[in-house]
Amino acid sequence: MKRTDYEPVPLSPSGEGPGMGAVGMRDAGSTGPTPTPPLKRRGYGARFLLMVASMGIVGAAAVAQGPPPAPKPETLSSRPGATGGEALYLQHCAMCHGPNGMGTGLLGRRVQPALLEERDNLPAQYVILAARQGIGNMPAIPRGEVSDADLKQIADYLAAGPHEVSQ
Numbered sequence: 001m002k003r004t005d006y007e008p009v010p011l012s013p014s015g016e017g018p019g020m021g022a023v024g025m026r027d028a029g030s031t032g033p034t035p036t037p038p039l040k041r042r043g044y045g046a047r048f049l050l051m052v053a054s055m056g057i058v059g060a061a062a063v064a065q066g067p068p069p070a071p072k073p074e075t076l077s078s079r080p081g082a083t084g085g086e087a088l089y090l091q092h093c094a095m096c097h098g099p100n101g102m103g104t105g106l107l108g109r110r111v112q113p114a115l116l117e118e119r120d121n122l123p124a125q126y127v128i129l130a131a132r133q134g135i136g137n138m139p140a141i142p143r144g145e146v147s148d149a150d151l152k153q154i155a156d157y158l159a160a161g162p163h164e165v166s167q
């Protein structure tokens with residue numbers, strides 16, 4: 001009797017077979033109304049066309065090119081001529097303070113210009129303090145990462161700004 005009780009047990013997992021079949025059926029059923037995805041695509045296309053039409057002022061050529069490319073990151077390799085404080089700045093700060101960096105983005109909400117290199121109002125002591133203590137969303141930069149001598153060079157470079165930043 002118990003064995004017969006056991007027999008139905010392996011049957012119940014096999015009962016998933018029909019379940020799978022049902023899924024298959026559902027899939028087969030859903031392939032019926034396949035016209036919906038193409039319809040959605042058409043809707044998107046129409047929206048895109050509307051967008052393009054509404055942006056006529058910008059000019060069809062400009063719109064066809066899509067959004068403007070993100071600014072290129074400033075790195076040592078993008079400025080091979082950089083030396084001293086500028087090179088150290090590119091190495092340690094530009095990943096956040098470059099044209100597309102989060103430092104630039106956040107500073108843009110309270111100071112202009114947002115690029116540190118374009119500022120004419122950054123005293124070296126302020127730069128050093130901001131870097132060592134951290135400021136707002138900027139983490140403190142420890143001596144193990146940037147030595148005092150290197151940070152001084154960076155601070156002097158920024159204090160001597162504004163610098164021409166080629167983009």
Ligand code: HEC
Nearest residue numbers: 092093096102103106107111126127130131135136137138
């Ligand atoms: C991890 C990203 C990051 C790095 C690396 C970084 N910063 Fe920042 N920095 C920020 C952010 C974000 C802010 C804006 C803080 C805020 O306002 O919340 C900021 C703000 C500053 C400010 C304040 C400017 C002002 O007008 O108040 C100075 C100065 C500064 N950073 C200098 C540096 C220097 C020098 C380095 C390199 C040694 C550096 N930062 C590296 C993210 C970074």
